[in-house]
Amino acid sequence: MTRLNTNQWLALVLALVAGGYLAMAWQIPTFPLPRPIDSDLFPKVLGFTLLLLAVCLFFETPSAAGAEEAEEEPATSPLFSPWGRVIVTAVAVAAYALLLVPAGFVLASTLLGAGLTAFYGYRRHVINLVTVLGVVLALYLTMTRVMDVYLPTGVLPF
Amino acid sequence: MDALNNLMYGFGIALEPINIAYVFAGVFAGTIIGMLPGLGPISALALMIPITFAMEPSSGLILMAGVYYGAIFGGSTSSILLNAPGVAGTVATSFDGYPMAKKGMAGKALAIAAYASFIGGTVSVVFLMLVAPLLSKVAVSFGPPEYFALMVLGLTAVVSLSDKSLVKGLIAAVVGIMISIVGIDLQTGTERYTFGSIQLLDGIDFLVVALGIFALAEVFYMLLRGGGGKEAPRNAIGSLKLSRSEVKEIAGPISRSSVLGFFTGVLPGAGATIGSFLGYSMEKRLAKDGDTFGQGNIKGVAAPESANNAACTGSFVPLLTLGVPGSGTTAVLLGALLVMGVNPGPMMLEQRPDVFWGVIASMYIGNIFLLVLNLPLIPLIAKILDMPKPLLLSLILIFCMIGVYGMSFSVFDLLLLLGFGLLGLGMRLFGFPAAPLILALILGNIMEESMRRALQISGGDWSIFIDKPISLALLVLAVLSLGLPLLKKRRKRAV
Numbered sequence A: 001m002t003r004l005n006t007n008q009w010l011a012l013v014l015a016l017v018a019g020g021y022l023a024m025a026w027q028i029p030t031f032p033l034p035r036p037i038d039s040d041l042f043p044k045v046l047g048f049t050l051l052l053l054a055v056c057l058f059f060e061t062p063s064a065a066g067a068e069e070a071e072e073e074p075a076t077s078p079l080f081s082p083w084g085r086v087i088v089t090a091v092a093v094a095a096y097a098l099l100l101v102p103a104g105f106v107l108a109s110t111l112l113g114a115g116l117t118a119f120y121g122y123r124r125h126v127i128n129l130v131t132v133l134g135v136v137l138a139l140y141l142t143m144t145r146v147m148d149v150y151l152p153t154g155v156l157p158f
Numbered sequence B: 001m002d003a004l005n006n007l008m009y010g011f012g013i014a015l016e017p018i019n020i021a022y023v024f025a026g027v028f029a030g031t032i033i034g035m036l037p038g039l040g041p042i043s044a045l046a047l048m049i050p051i052t053f054a055m056e057p058s059s060g061l062i063l064m065a066g067v068y069y070g071a072i073f074g075g076s077t078s079s080i081l082l083n084a085p086g087v088a089g090t091v092a093t094s095f096d097g098y099p100m101a102k103k104g105m106a107g108k109a110l111a112i113a114a115y116a117s118f119i120g121g122t123v124s125v126v127f128l129m130l131v132a133p134l135l136s137k138v139a140v141s142f143g144p145p146e147y148f149a150l151m152v153l154g155l156t157a158v159v160s161l162s163d164k165s166l167v168k169g170l171i172a173a174v175v176g177i178m179i180s181i182v183g184i185d186l187q188t189g190t191e192r193y194t195f196g197s198i199q200l201l202d203g204i205d206f207l208v209v210a211l212g213i214f215a216l217a218e219v220f221y222m223l224l225r226g227g228g229g230k231e232a233p234r235n236a237i238g239s240l241k242l243s244r245s246e247v248k249e250i251a252g253p254i255s256r257s258s259v260l261g262f263f264t265g266v267l268p269g270a271g272a273t274i275g276s277f278l279g280y281s282m283e284k285r286l287a288k289d290g291d292t293f294g295q296g297n298i299k300g301v302a303a304p305e306s307a308n309n310a311a312c313t314g315s316f317v318p319l320l321t322l323g324v325p326g327s328g329t330t331a332v333l334l335g336a337l338l339v340m341g342v343n344p345g346p347m348m349l350e351q352r353p354d355v356f357w358g359v360i361a362s363m364y365i366g367n368i369f370l371l372v373l374n375l376p377l378i379p380l381i382a383k384i385l386d387m388p389k390p391l392l393l394s395l396i397l398i399f400c401m402i403g404v405y406g407m408s409f410s411v412f413d414l415l416l417l418l419g420f421g422l423l424g425l426g427m428r429l430f431g432f433p434a435a436p437l438i439l440a441l442i443l444g445n446i447m448e449e450s451m452r453r454a455l456q457i458s459g460g461d462w463s464i465f466i467d468k469p470i471s472l473a474l475l476v477l478a479v480l481s482l483g484l485p486l487l488k489k490r491r492k493r494a495v
Helices: A005-026 A041-058 A082-103 A105-119 A125-146 B002-014 B019-035 B041-052 B057-082 B087-100 B106-140 B144-159 B164-182 B206-224 B246-267 B271-286 B299-314 B314-321 B328-337 B353-386 B391-408 B412-430 B435-458 B468-495
Strands: none
Touching: A005 A041, A041 B435, A082 A105, A082 B206, A082 B314, A082 B391, A082 B412, A105 A125, A105 B299, A105 B391, A125 B144, A125 B391, B002 B019, B002 B353, B019 B041, B019 B057, B019 B353, B041 B057, B041 B328, B057 B087, B057 B144, B057 B299, B057 B328, B057 B353, B057 B391, B087 B206, B087 B271, B087 B299, B087 B435, B106 B246, B106 B353, B144 B164, B144 B271, B144 B314, B144 B435, B144 B468, B164 B412, B164 B435, B206 B391, B206 B435, B246 B271, B246 B299, B271 B299, B271 B435, B299 B314, B299 B353, B314 B328, B314 B353, B391 B435
């Protein structure tokens, strides 16, 4: 059996997505009155188009720069490897989203900003904290006091 | 001669000291607000309504026109420096503006953006003054089939720019349209692809996708390419001065895109976004060094910037002459005018010439202020890039979060932002272009609506799209825009 190339793997995934999308398109309720075009037609056209494009992609030769690889660098632990950094950042962003309302914008944003900056390797912690806190406070005050945009206060009194 | 006399009358109003102060304040406030992701021209104008409420209508509209211009230019700044376009009209600017900033040419990119915006705005004001009544008639003749065809052309023009793979460009466009139709179908009230989630009923906002696909994905990508604190400090700003050859190089793109942008802006619904994308794709096609677009080509900044500013002015044509807002932003302006007791429309020229010509004259003055104000500020703004990279990455993350949360107040949208960031990273790693996805997301709803309206008019007969001459011509152009690059590629291979 021959090995599948990157485009062929991607085409299979996209074909699956298109299949799921089409299955859901058929579940969209149609309007009781007869009309030339209903809510389900456009999604069906899109689903079939994606399926067709997935077939085209399957037979397309991948270009040399098609799939870029991450630069490998000698990492001390998997956490500090390039992919480790991406995963930690993604988890931190998700945690931020969940903590934003209970902890408040200023606290959550400062923790996220200063914490990730230190994690990425910046060692001047005082400058880090002062800069992040300054920017966060400036944004917070501009949004809440000048623009009247509400941001959660959380545990802080203001 | 009449136009000139009227313009002189307009200048008489716009050059009153109080109105000059309003233009200046508007441009300044708009630039600052536009720089913040999530706060584009619509938010900026909405914020001005309570301020302009008690003003003389001509002064109020003059202030708002300044805010509008300023916000569009402010949006370009965050596109160029952070790859975080807060406004749809400045997405195309980031394609070459951000690579220029990464090469240490941020100052030049911002200066080109300022000059191009100035010229685009000025050229289109001349057009607005001369041909507004005539153009409004043409814009009215555009029905649903023509709009659908225009949207298709806008999309194919951008897809055809996908150098590596046309198929991947088309896939990105289809996915963009798929995202755009999530939520309640406004024509029938049917839920589509909401997975039972209340948060998805209103659909997915452009800003969440744009910040995810561009800014957050860029942060992830930089981390993947070894984005710790190891990068040597660089001269982030570079020179603001343009050499004679550079001026020559951008003169053509700016003048062509200004005209194209204006005419696109006149069409309701098209506006700055399509204008900037069309300007970019036209220049990429025409340029001898078109293959360097996307890598920091100065023409790639000049073209969309002049086009989007010209389109902003163009969008005043249907507003002032027909009373029909062509975009979300001009809809807010219409609301503001009504609040001030002015009814825009065919009679406005006769009933309120002071407002009509005063605004046109103030646009000239606003453009000059935009240039005078922004050029000296560029070195200060571009200092952002001198920051240590770990700090800059974290601050971009916070900017994205506040942009999204400040707009929707939804934690769910923050998680969506993360999802789109990861999708953007995947697209980048596997060579899928992001531009068609974003444009398709913006156009998807209008495209479907136009298609369905056209088919309702024709009773389900698809030939309506080729029976109408304008629609047919636009669709032929769309096919050509996809076919020609394919033929070019084949010829290259044969040679």
